[in-house]
Amino acid sequence: MKKISLLILLFIIYGFGHKYYVSTSLYDFKEDLGSLQITIRVFKDDFTEIIKKKYQIDLSLNKDLNSNEIKSKISDYLLSNLGIYLDNNKHEIFYLGSEEKNEMLIFYLELESIPSFKSIELKNTILFDLFEKQQNIIHLKKGLNKRSFILRKDAPNVSFEF
Amino acid sequence: MKIKNIRLIVILIMISFFGFSQENSSETKQKGHLNLNKFRQMYQEFSSPNMFRTAAGAPGPAYYQQQADYKMDIELDDKNKRISGSETITYTNNSPDNLEYLWVQLDQNVRKKDSPSLERDGSGVRPFYPPSGFTNEFLTDPFDGGFNVEYVKDEDGKTLSYFINQTMMRVDLPKVLKSGEMFSFSMKWWYNIQDHVNQDGRSGYETFESDGNRSYIIAQFFPRMAVYNEIEGWQNYQFWGNGEFALPFGNYEVKITVPADHILDATGELQNRKEVFSKDMLKRYNKAKKSYDKPIMIVTQSEAEETEKSFSNNKKTWHFKAQNVRDFAFATSRKFIWDMMAVKIGNRDVMAVSLYPKEGNPLWEDYSTIAVAETLKTYSDYTFDYPYHKAISVHAKQIGMEYPMICFNFGRPNIDGSYSDDVKFGMIGVIIHEVGHNFFPMIVNNDERQWAWMDEGINTFVQYLTEQKLGKDYPEIIYPNENYPSDRGPAELITNYMSVDQNFLAPIMTNPENVYSLGPNAYGKPATALNILRETIMGKELFDHAFKTYSKRWMFKHPTPEDFFRTMEDASAVDLDWFWRGWFYTTDYVDIGIKEVKQYYVSPGPGKEMRKIMEERGIPMNRLRPMIYFEDFENDTENLKDGNPLENSKLLNNYLNENYSEEEISNLKVPKYFYEVIFDKPGGLVMPIIVEYEYEDGTKEKIKYPVQVWRKNDNEVSKLIKSNKKIINITLDPDLETADIDTSNNSWPKKQEDSDFDKFKKRIKG
Numbered sequence: 042m043k044k045i046s047l048l049i050l051l052f053i054i055y056g057f058g059h060k061y062y063v064s065t066s067l068y069d070f071k072e073d074l075g076s077l078q079i080t081i082r083v084f085k086d087d088f089t090e091i092i093k094k095k096y097q098i099d100l101s102l103n104k105d106l107n108s109n110e111i112k113s114k115i116s117d118y119l120l121s122n123l124g125i126y127l128d129n130n131k132h133e134i135f136y137l138g139s140e141e142k143n144e145m146l147i148f149y150l151e152l153e154s155i156p157s158f159k160s161i162e163l164k165n166t167i168l169f170d171l172f173e174k175q176q177n178i179i180h181l182k183k184g185l186n187k188r189s190f191i192l193r194k195d196a197p198n199v200s201f202e203f
Numbered sequence: 204m205k206i207k208n209i210r211l212i213v214i215l216i217m218i219s220f221f222g223f224s225q226e227n228s229s230e231t232k233q234k235g236h237l238n239l240n241k242f243r244q245m246y247q248e249f250s251s252p253n254m255f256r257t258a259a260g261a262p263g264p265a266y267y268q269q270q271a272d273y274k275m276d277i278e279l280d281d282k283n284k285r286i287s288g289s290e291t292i293t294y295t296n297n298s299p300d301n302l303e304y305l306w307v308q309l310d311q312n313v314r315k316k317d318s319p320s321l322e323r324d325g326s327g328v329r330p331f332y333p334p335s336g337f338t339n340e341f342l343t344d345p346f347d348g349g350f351n352v353e354y355v356k357d358e359d360g361k362t363l364s365y366f367i368n369q370t371m372m373r374v375d376l377p378k379v380l381k382s383g384e385m386f387s388f389s390m391k392w393w394y395n396i397q398d399h400v401n402q403d404g405r406s407g408y409e410t411f412e413s414d415g416n417r418s419y420i421i422a423q424f425f426p427r428m429a430v431y432n433e434i435e436g437w438q439n440y441q442f443w444g445n446g447e448f449a450l451p452f453g454n455y456e457v458k459i460t461v462p463a464d465h466i467l468d469a470t471g472e473l474q475n476r477k478e479v480f481s482k483d484m485l486k487r488y489n490k491a492k493k494s495y496d497k498p499i500m501i502v503t504q505s506e507a508e509e510t511e512k513s514f515s516n517n518k519k520t521w522h523f524k525a526q527n528v529r530d531f532a533f534a535t536s537r538k539f540i541w542d543m544m545a546v547k548i549g550n551r552d553v554m555a556v557s558l559y560p561k562e563g564n565p566l567w568e569d570y571s572t573i574a575v576a577e578t579l580k581t582y583s584d585y586t587f588d589y590p591y592h593k594a595i596s597v598h599a600k601q602i603g604m605e606y607p608m609i610c611f612n613f614g615r616p617n618i619d620g621s622y623s624d625d626v627k628f629g630m631i632g633v634i635i636h637e638v639g640h641n642f643f644p645m646i647v648n649n650d651e652r653q654w655a656w657m658d659e660g661i662n663t664f665v666q667y668l669t670e671q672k673l674g675k676d677y678p679e680i681i682y683p684n685e686n687y688p689s690d691r692g693p694a695e696l697i698t699n700y701m702s703v704d705q706n707f708l709a710p711i712m713t714n715p716e717n718v719y720s721l722g723p724n725a726y727g728k729p730a731t732a733l734n735i736l737r738e739t740i741m742g743k744e745l746f747d748h749a750f751k752t753y754s755k756r757w758m759f760k761h762p763t764p765e766d767f768f769r770t771m772e773d774a775s776a777v778d779l780d781w782f783w784r785g786w787f788y789t790t791d792y793v794d795i796g797i798k799e800v801k802q803y804y805v806s807p808g809p810g811k812e813m814r815k816i817m818e819e820r821g822i823p824m825n826r827l828r829p830m831i832y833f834e835d836f837e838n839d840t841e842n843l844k845d846g847n848p849l850e851n852s853k854l855l856n857n858y859l860n861e862n863y864s865e866e867e868i869s870n871l872k873v874p875k876y877f878y879e880v881i882f883d884k885p886g887g888l889v890m891p892i893i894v895e896y897e898y899e900d901g902t903k904e905k906i907k908y909p910v911q912v913w914r915k916n917d918n919e920v921s922k923l924i925k926s927n928k929k930i931i932n933i934t935l936d937p938d939l940e941t942a943d944i945d946t947s948n949n950s951w952p953k954k955q956e957d958s959d960f961d962k963f964k965k966r967i968k969g
Contacts, residue, residue: 069960078960085625101623107967138967143690144625149963180704189704 062087062175064167068125070183077125077152079134083167085146091171092118106146107138115139119148124164124198127155162200169194241889242914245780248788249765255433260769261756268761270295271428271453278460279419279535284408286424287393291358294428295385302380302431306439307372308450310423311394313442314348314404319369320443346397350426353391363388370442372426390426403444405604406611411538411560414511418536418560420599420611427530428453430650434763440652446715447651450529452759457525461535463517464510466502468541468558468595469533470608471525479521491543492552498542498572504561510537525607527590527759529648532606534558534597542568546576549588553579559598566616566630570680571596574634577676581669582642585747586754594641596634603633605640612637628688631673631680636666647757654764655715656787660729661767667692667730694739694942697723697731701792702944708790712764731942732786739891739940740910741777749774781889781910791887793941796948797933798883798919802836802876805848805855810834829854833877847875874925880933881921885948889913890941896924897932905937 064083071078089100096114100106106115116136125132137149161181168175177192181201190199252258254265272295277288296302313320355363355374364375380386396419399407406422430438430449438449461467473479480488484501491499515537525531538560546553557571575596579589591608599611614630616622642665644651644658651658667689673680674687681687690696700723701708709718711729718724737746753762753770764787772779785791809817809824809832817827831852836844843851849859859868882892892908912920924930935949943949947956957965 078958080960137964140963143688144629147959147963149960151964187704189706 062168062172063178064165064175065178066165066180068161068163068179068181070181072157072184075154075156077132077155079123079148079150079152081119081148081150081167082145083148085141085144087168087171088146091168094171106141112136112138115148119150119167122164122166122169123150124162125152126162127158128160129162158203160200160202162198163192164198165192166194166197169197240914241785241917242778242781242911245768245784248784249768256763256766258769259773260753260766260771262760265299266760267297267299267433269297269428269431269451271451273425273427273453273455273457273531275425275455275457275531276460277424277457279421279462281417281462281465284396284417285393286396286421287391288425289389289391290425291387291389292426292428293385293387294380296380296382296431298431298433299382301382302376304376305374305380305386306429306431306437307374307390307426308429308442308448309350309352309367309370309372309426310442310448312349312367312370313444314346314397314402315369316345316347316349318349320441346402347395348397350392350394352426353393355390356388358387358389368441371429371439392426394424396421399602400600405602406532409600411562414538416511416536416538418534418538418599420532420534420597420602420604422530422532422604422606422611423448425531430761432761435650435653438650438652440714442652443716445718445721446653446655448530449650449652450648452527452529452648455523455525455528455531457523457531458520459523459533459535460518460520462515462537463519464513464515464537465519465535466507466510466537466539466541466558467521467533467535468556468597468609469521469523470528470531470606471523472592474522474524475520479519488543492545492554494543495545495547498544498555498557498568500568501541501543502539504540504564504568507538507540508561513537528607529645530606532609534595534599534609534611536560540564540568542572544572544576546579548579548583551588553589553591554593555579556593556595557597558595562615563598564616565620566614566622566627567598570627570631571598571612571634573677573680574631574673575638577673578635578638578669581672582639582665585665585668586642586647586751587758589641590646590758591641594638596638603637605637605645607641607645610634610637610640624688632666632670632689635669635673636662639666639669642754646759647754648759648761649763650761653714654712655718655721656711656725656729657762657764657767659725660711661733663691663726663730664733667734691727691730692734693939694731694735695939697727697942698792698944700727701790701942705790710789711787729787732782735940735942736771736779736782739893740779740782741771741775745775745777746771785888789887793888793890793943794886794945794948795882795884795890795892795935795941795943796945797935797951798881798948800881800933800951801879802844803833803879804836804839804844804846804877805851806832806834806839806843807851807853808832811838831855847873849873872927874927876924876926876929878924878926878930879921880924880951881919882935883919884913884917886944889917890943892920892922893936893938893940895932895934895937896926896930897934898926898928899931900928902928 064081066079066081069078092098092100092114095118098111098114119136120134123134125134132152132155135151135153137151139146139148163179165177165179167177173194175194179190179192179199181188183203186203188201192199254263256266257263272293273290275288275290277286279286294305312318355365357363357377366373374388376386397404397407398410400409406420408417408419410417428451430451440446455471457469457471459467459469476485487499487501491501539558540561541558543554543556546555555572555575557567557575559567559571575594579594583589593608595609597609597611599613600615601613602611603613604611612630612633614626614633616626639662640658643662649657670687670689700720707719709724711724715721715725737743749771752774753767756770757766768779768783811834813832831854848855889910891910892912893905895903895905897903908922933951936943
């Protein structure tokens with residue numbers, strides 16, 4: 042199957058001197074595995090700021106993002122800002138870990154053992170508590186269906202029907 | 204020729220026509236089409252060449268450009284954060300047209316309380332607000348920005364009629380300004396400077412709570428002429444915030460009055476150095492002019508820290524003159540530390556200068572001026588010798604912006620002086636980028652309001668080349684990286700952007716106001732396209748020569764995208780229309796794959812395919828002239844496929860024996876392996892097919908099929924490979940040069956690639 046990457050990497054605009062406050066999340070439903078694989082990309086300095094504010098931990102000083110202490114704080118933050126409802130049932134999300142690439146942090150999360158669904162509702166309020174202008178771009182892949190949406194502070198939920 | 208053969212040929216020709224029309228009997232009639240071939244020349248997209256701009260991409264015999272000269276007196280009121288000024292503009296009409304009115308740009312008006320640009324994006328009611336947000340939005344008055352124009356007068360002091368439309372002001376000329384004539388007029392104005400950290404903007408002030416001082420980066424501070432040319436007439440597209448600037452060249456003389464304890468630098472040559480420099484500063488300055496390997500401090504950090512406390516009530520005036528510049532900007536603060544270094548460019552010396560408050564250290568004293576110098580040298584190598592006498596890098600929080608000879612750059616360490624690699628490389632990258640802008644668009648002066656990519660994309664490309672050079676020249680700065688960690692330039696870094704949902708994509712040739720992701724669209728994608736042109740399509744020698752030709756042709760002039768496109772082709776004899784159209788005018792992406800690989804052997808008799816053709820056309824075996832036949836491995840029923848051509852074909856043996864000597868025959872290389880590789884192209888862009896064949900003995904061979912292989916079939920192309928050695932792997936684009944967004948179809952045999960998600964999961968589960 043073709044690997045189509047649906048993620049937008051938005052860069053700091055040098056000529057404008059204005060940073061875009063954006064994250065991108067890919068929700069990829071793997072029917073054969075019965076799991077929903079979630080990949081979230083955020084700007085490292087933005088995320089470092091919110092973790093510093095909430096947990097008094099400075100991610101830029103800690104090299105291992107997947108050490109127990111840091112992993113639990115990141116998991117705490119992400120899980121309290123994400124919500125997934127399949128056919129109106131809330132599902133628990135598991136945080137697998139994160140890695141760093143260029144100026145971005147990439148988070149990997151998963152929903153396991155889920156049946157196919159007709160409707161999905163996604164809530165994603167990551168970094169809304171830090172920036173008014175934060176926009177969270179959502180890409181959902183279910184089989185051949187691709188849906189995209191932008192979530193903002195005043196509208197942090199979206200539903201898709203299949 | 205034997206009669207038997209002529210008859211056969213005639214029969215074959217007749218049968219082929221008959222056979223063809225028989226195959227084509229379908230009910231639906233096909234529709235005709237235009238020339239959609241991807242290699243068609245861009246006659247329809249480009250304007251017709253004319254006397255102003257030639258078909259070769261150079262200024263034509265009738266090329267003209269206007270000139271706008273400014274004499275200005277400016278005062279910065281530090282306590283009230285206000286700029287007031289008066290200017291005399293002398294406008295020379297070098298066009299063949301007679302002008303009834305002039306347009307003057309009032310960019311500060313984008314911040315007027317009633318500016319429509321405040322409302323140009325969507326918004327909604329939020330169910331909750333933090334107290335600062337609520338206060339800013341509902342309780343406080345909006346910022347009182349924008350120019351307050353006190354007068355517009357002609358050179359005799361008579362008031363001129365004018366009309367302000369948002370950020371554009373029309374001056375109605377009392378009499379027509381004829382071709383070749385000059386017109387002088389003066390204006391007086393003031394405006395409130397905004398806090399660029401908490402409000403938007405490319406200029407403004409930052410307040411430092413710790414010492415109560417401000418640093419100012421001032422630009423777009425004066426009413427200035429719009430461009431008039433034969434492409435747009437007056438370029439009076441409004442300033443909405445994203446599309447930057449279109450400006451004519453001219454000579455400036457500017458006097459700036461600031462508090463006496465401020466350190467100031469600006470576009471142009473300082474005329475009254477002895478009045479504004481202390482004796483110590485003068486001594487150090489003279490030393491800096493001879494210092495080619497390290498910066499000399501003109502104002503040290505401890506001196507700046509002392510000045511931070513002085514809050515002088517006296518004033519000083521700094522006097523500058525600049526020739527042949529398109530704009531003017533300055534930076535001033537009593538917090539500034541100042542260092543300078545001399546750089547040899549051609550047979551001249553250019554000063555590399557940095558201005559920064561202590562908050563920029565230790566990063567700024569270590570790297571800023573070095574980055575400026577490296578940029579001047581590298582860009583000069585690729586284009587032309589930097590013609591101005593200095594280039595300044597000013598430290599400013601969260602800003603990256605360019606003006607002639609001076610630019611504002613971000614990069615601030617933590618309060619304790621520590622900084623991450625991200626901050627360090629971010630700063631060096633932005634300094635290279637902004638100083639590089641001196642070349643594009645300050646000197647090669649394109650219309651940024653309409654085509655952001657033309658300076659941003661071209662500049663980002665040369666920025667990448669400079670970053671890589673800096674990494675080679677200063678390995679200690681990039682250690683432990685082997686190469687500078689550029690985030691734009693290499694083909695594989697653009698594939699994420701190019702594979703995004705098409706609803707979010709616009710072609711590069713789109714007005715910057717209407718583009719969703721301006722960064723990748725105007726900076727990343729064109730920079731990558733030029734890099735691919737240089738590394739893969741044209742090669743470095745042809746590219747560098749054409750690029751230098753373009754830069755020199757349009758130095759101190761106003762090029763359009765077509766002038767660039769035409770010049771690159773004209774100076775290299777590499778047809779590039781397919782490339783410009785694909786990369787710049789569409790949102791197509793690259794995806795080339797190996798569809799199928801078939802193996803063939805020489806068989807003694809006609810193979811399955813041949814027999815099918817014979818049956819369809821009623822050709823019996825005995826009518827067939829002896830030929831050497833190929834058969835697909837899949838159809839081998841007699842286990843002949845492992846034999847080589849000499850073994851399987853008696854005919855070939857006989858032919859060789861009849862026509863070649865024994866010695867010659869023994870010297871012939873007889874290939875045993877015949878492969879038909881079928882490439883397909885799910886992506887819209889055409890690119891050369893770069894293939895690496897790996898043989899059984901471990902050797903590899905890389906072949907590049909020219910992009911023209913796609914000219915007759917845009918979907919599929921086959922290549923017959925003959926070889927003495929068995930091929931075990933075929934890899935497309937092994938060095939990731941083509942920005943192929945999907946490499947899962949780039950291998951034969953097909954490689955099962957893990958997604959990023961699977962790779963990560965495997966890694967953490969151990």
